[in-house]
Amino acid sequence: xxxxxxxxxxxxxxxxxxxxxxxxxxxxxxxxxxxxxxxxxxxxxxxxxxxxxxxxxxxxxxxxxxxxxxxxxxxxxxxxxxxxxxxxxx
Amino acid sequence: xxxxxxxxxxxxxxxxxxxxxxxxxxxxxxxxxxxxxxxxxxxxxxxxxxxxxxxxxxxxxxxxxxxxxxxxxxxxxxxxxxxxxxxxxxxxxxxxxxxxxxxxxxxxxxxxxxxxxxxxxxxxxxxxxxxxxxxxxxxxxxxxxxxxxxxx
Numbered sequence: 001x002x003x004x005x006x007x008x009x010x011x012x013x014x015x016x017x018x019x020x021x022x023x024x025x026x027x028x029x030x031x032x033x034x035x036x037x038x039x040x041x042x043x044x045x046x047x048x049x050x051x052x053x054x055x056x057x058x059x060x061x062x063x064x065x066x067x068x069x070x071x072x073x074x075x076x077x078x079x080x081x082x083x084x085x086x087x088x089x090x
Numbered sequence: 091x092x093x094x095x096x097x098x099x100x101x102x103x104x105x106x107x108x109x110x111x112x113x114x115x116x117x118x119x120x121x122x123x124x125x126x127x128x129x130x131x132x133x134x135x136x137x138x139x140x141x142x143x144x145x146x147x148x149x150x151x152x153x154x155x156x157x158x159x160x161x162x163x164x165x166x167x168x169x170x171x172x173x174x175x176x177x178x179x180x181x182x183x184x185x186x187x188x189x190x191x192x193x194x195x196x197x198x199x200x201x202x203x204x205x206x207x208x209x210x211x212x213x214x215x216x217x218x219x220x221x222x223x224x225x226x227x228x229x230x231x232x233x234x235x236x237x238x239x240x241x242x
Contacts, residue, residue: 007197008193082160085194086193087117087119087193088141088151090191
């Protein structure tokens with residue numbers, strides 16, 4: 001599947017805006033991604049290994065938080081995963 | 091100091107958006123290209139403010155809208171360079187909430203003060219630092235066409 005990398009994190013993927021990974025689930029895709037690009041890990045996950053609260057994941061156009069199986073959702077090679085940090089303020 | 095470069099038309103468009111949504115906050119994304127000392131903005135994309143509960147002093151862009159904006163940026167060969175929002179009847183300075191909720195390291199956060207419905211000062215702040223834990227806002231120079239503005 002294709003993982004789309006947001007602008008701030010391209011620094012850690014050699015400038016690539018998209019990375020192809022071979023994975024069966026969303027969690028597997030994130031694992032493959034961070035194995036290939038270890039510097040990404042601390043930007044996506046807390047020290048406890050949980051996805052940072054401000055990191056949104058979209059499988060195609062669906063918010064992964066609202067998928068029944070969440071990050072355990074199975075994926076196919078034609079799916080896309082977008083990593084989108086949140087945007088808000090006062 | 092980094093520089094945010096944009097055309098007068100884009101600069102006016104961002105400020106006009108804040109006037110249109112007054113007394114609520116406007117928000118949107120800036121698409122552009124990275125240069126050696128900052129972003130060259132090529133387009134501004136309006137977004138909806140989902141904080142209808144407190145739109146006069148809060149903004150939020152729906153992530154799904156950002157997914158679509160980023161897809162369009164990629165199609166145009168551009169990147170998300172930053173974001174803009176307005177401060178109705180409040181200075182064009184970042185607030186504690188702006189800082190806490192800023193997560194796009196290396197991006198520009200443009201704030202326009204709108205006083206009684208009229209856009210006044212526009213400032214830009216680069217979210218600098220190598221990680222969420224080290225992030226900080228640094229004021230940028232705004233260069234509109236060939237004119238330097240936004241420097242206090």
